[in-house]
Amino acid sequence: MKVHEAVAKALRDNGVDTLFGVLGDANMLYITDFIREQGGRYLGAVDERGAVLMAQGYARIGNRTGSVAITHGPAVTNALTAIVEAARSRTPLVILTGDTPAVRGHVQHIDLPSLVAPAGAHYQRVHNPNDVFDSVAIAFQHAVANRNPVVLDVPADLLTADVTETRTAFEARSAQAVAPDEDILDRALGVLASARRPLVLAGRGVALGGARAEILALAETIGAPVATTLLARDLFRGDPFDLGVIGGVAHELAVNTLADADCVIAFGASLNQFTTGGGSAFAGKAVIQVDTYPRAFGGSTPVDVAVIGDARSTATSMTELRAADHQPSGFRSQRLANALADHTAAADFTDAGTESTVDVRTAMIRLDELLPAQRVMVTDVGRFVRAPWRYLHVADPRDFTHAASFGSIGLGLATAVGAAAVHPDRTTVAVAGDGGAMMGLIEFSTAVRYRLPLVLVIVNDGAYGAEWTKLREFGADPAHSLIDWPSLEEVGRALGGHAMTVTDLADLDQLTGHLQRGELPLLIDLKVAADVDIGLPA
The missing domain is CATH 3.40.50.970 (Thiamin diphosphate (ThDP)-binding fold, Pyr/PP domains)
Incomplete structure (x- = not known):
C-alpha cells in the first residue's frame, strides 16, 4: 500500500463519506483513490476557499466532522480566510494539504505551521509513511474533541512511499454527557431561588444535545420565559413563552422582557458580544452559565455561577431539585403570553x-x-x-x-x-x-x-x-x-x-x-x- 492509498482508506476508516476539495499535486492521488477504491463521494470546488467553506457547511448542518483536501502553497493561502471562519465558529474540520517537494527554491513553498497558527487551527504533520493511519485518526480525534479545524500536512514527497503499518488504536469520540458538580449546582440553585424575574436562554449546545424538553421543563418550574441565541433560533418556536432570539436581532418585546429580567440562566450558549450587547444587556442581572466547554465562560459578560455540565442532565437535575419546594415566579405570566401571541412580524x-x-x-x-x-x-x-x-x-x-x-x-x-x-x-x-x-x-x-x-x-x-x-x-x-x-x-x-x-x-x-x-x-x-x-x- 502506498501513502496516497492509505490516506484514502484512513479517511473512510474514520467515517468520511463526502470529501470536498480542489485537485493539485499534493492531493490528486488520494482523492482519486477515495473515489475509485473507497467508493467515497467527492465534490470539487472552484477554489480552495470555497472547498473549505463547503466542508464547513457540511459539518455544521450535518453535525459531523467536515473533510477537505487542498494542495500545497497558494492553495493554503487561498483558504486562510475560510480556515479562520471555521476556527472562530468552532467547526470540526480536517483539512488535508501537503508540504511541497524538498526542492530548493520550490516556487510554491511556504512555512505551513507559521501560516496556520494565527488562523486558530491546529497543525499536524505526517512524518513517515507508517504514521498515516495514526495521523489521520488523531486529526479527527482532535477536531471532534476540540471542535476545531486541523490542518493535516501529508508531504508530497511521501505520497508514493510504501506503508506497512495499517492499523491504529485511535478513534474519534464525541464529547460525553457531563453531570455538574453538586456544590456548584447548589450555588446556581441558590441564585435561581432568589430571582423574581428569571429568563432561560438556550444556545446551539441545547439544540445539538437534544435538550429542548428538559429546558422547557425547567423554565416552567421556575416560571421563566425562554429565549435563544441566534444559532439556536426557532428552538422554542410555538411555545407560548418563546421570546425568540435575543441580542442584536431581537424584537422589541424580547428586548423589553430581557431588560426586566433579574436573572439569566444560559445553557450551551457562549454569551458572546452579539447576544449580550457587549455585556450591557446583562448588566445588573445575576448570570448562570451552563456549558461543557470551560473556555466558554466569561467571554463578554461576567458570570455569577459557571456550571460545567451538559444541558440535558443539568436542567433535569435543577428541575428535580426545585420542583418540590419552589414556587414559580410570576414572570412567566398570561399577560406576557398574550403579548407574544399578538406580536406579528410585520408589526x-x-x-x-x-x-x-x-x-x-x-x-x-x-x-x-x-x-x-x-x-x-x-x-x-x-x-x-x-x-x-x-x-x-x-x-x-x-x-x-x-x-x-x-x-x-x-x-x-x-x-x-x-x-x-x-x-x-x-x-x-x-x-x-x-x-x-x-x-x-x-x-x-x-x-x-x-x-x-x-x-x-x-x-x-x-x-x-x-x-x-x-x-x-x-x-x-x-x-x-x-x-x-x-x-x-x-x-x-x-x-x-x-x-x-x-x-x-x-x-x-x-x-x-x-x-x-x-x-x-x-x-x-x-x-x-x-x-x-x-x-x-x-
Whole structure:
C-alpha cells in the first residue's frame, strides 16, 4: 500500500463519506483513490476557499466532522480566510494539504505551521509513511474533541512511499454527557431561588444535545420565559413563552422582557458580544452559565455561577431539585403570553418598498411562506442580514447556520453549497448581499455541477450596504459605496443555473413554479433600495 492509498482508506476508516476539495499535486492521488477504491463521494470546488467553506457547511448542518483536501502553497493561502471562519465558529474540520517537494527554491513553498497558527487551527504533520493511519485518526480525534479545524500536512514527497503499518488504536469520540458538580449546582440553585424575574436562554449546545424538553421543563418550574441565541433560533418556536432570539436581532418585546429580567440562566450558549450587547444587556442581572466547554465562560459578560455540565442532565437535575419546594415566579405570566401571541412580524417595521424595489424584510416574510417548511438556511453577513435572521425561519435550529464568525462577507454561498450536500432531498436557501455574493458567486457553478437543491437569494442594493450606512453616518458621500453590477440574473444563467429578478413582491410568486418543476439551483436577484436602512446587526 502506498501513502496516497492509505490516506484514502484512513479517511473512510474514520467515517468520511463526502470529501470536498480542489485537485493539485499534493492531493490528486488520494482523492482519486477515495473515489475509485473507497467508493467515497467527492465534490470539487472552484477554489480552495470555497472547498473549505463547503466542508464547513457540511459539518455544521450535518453535525459531523467536515473533510477537505487542498494542495500545497497558494492553495493554503487561498483558504486562510475560510480556515479562520471555521476556527472562530468552532467547526470540526480536517483539512488535508501537503508540504511541497524538498526542492530548493520550490516556487510554491511556504512555512505551513507559521501560516496556520494565527488562523486558530491546529497543525499536524505526517512524518513517515507508517504514521498515516495514526495521523489521520488523531486529526479527527482532535477536531471532534476540540471542535476545531486541523490542518493535516501529508508531504508530497511521501505520497508514493510504501506503508506497512495499517492499523491504529485511535478513534474519534464525541464529547460525553457531563453531570455538574453538586456544590456548584447548589450555588446556581441558590441564585435561581432568589430571582423574581428569571429568563432561560438556550444556545446551539441545547439544540445539538437534544435538550429542548428538559429546558422547557425547567423554565416552567421556575416560571421563566425562554429565549435563544441566534444559532439556536426557532428552538422554542410555538411555545407560548418563546421570546425568540435575543441580542442584536431581537424584537422589541424580547428586548423589553430581557431588560426586566433579574436573572439569566444560559445553557450551551457562549454569551458572546452579539447576544449580550457587549455585556450591557446583562448588566445588573445575576448570570448562570451552563456549558461543557470551560473556555466558554466569561467571554463578554461576567458570570455569577459557571456550571460545567451538559444541558440535558443539568436542567433535569435543577428541575428535580426545585420542583418540590419552589414556587414559580410570576414572570412567566398570561399577560406576557398574550403579548407574544399578538406580536406579528410585520408589526416591527413600515414597508419601504418602491415601484422598482422591495423591502427586504417584507420579502423575507413572503419567502418564509413560499419556501418548503423543511428547509436548510445559510446566510452570509452584511447589512441585509437582520432581515433573514429575524423573519426567515427553520423547522429545526440544526438546519440553520451562517458564515459570520469572522465578520467577512463572501463566505456564505460556498458554505451553503456544502450544507446542500447534506440534505439533497431538501431545499437549501442561501441569503447573501450583492457584494458578498459577487465575491463567492463562482461556487454557484459548483451547485450546478452537482445538481444541488439550492436557492440563492441575493439582496441587491447595488452597493456595499454597511459602508453606505456608515459613510452616511460619518457625513461622507455614501455614493462611493455604489457598484454597477452586471445583470445577476444573466450571470446565474451563464453559470448554468436558473434565475429570476424580483422588483415587486408579486415577482416572488415565480419561486413556487421553479420549485415545483425542480428548477434548481436557482438565483433570485432581489432588488432593494440602498437608502433603506434596516440596521446593522449589533
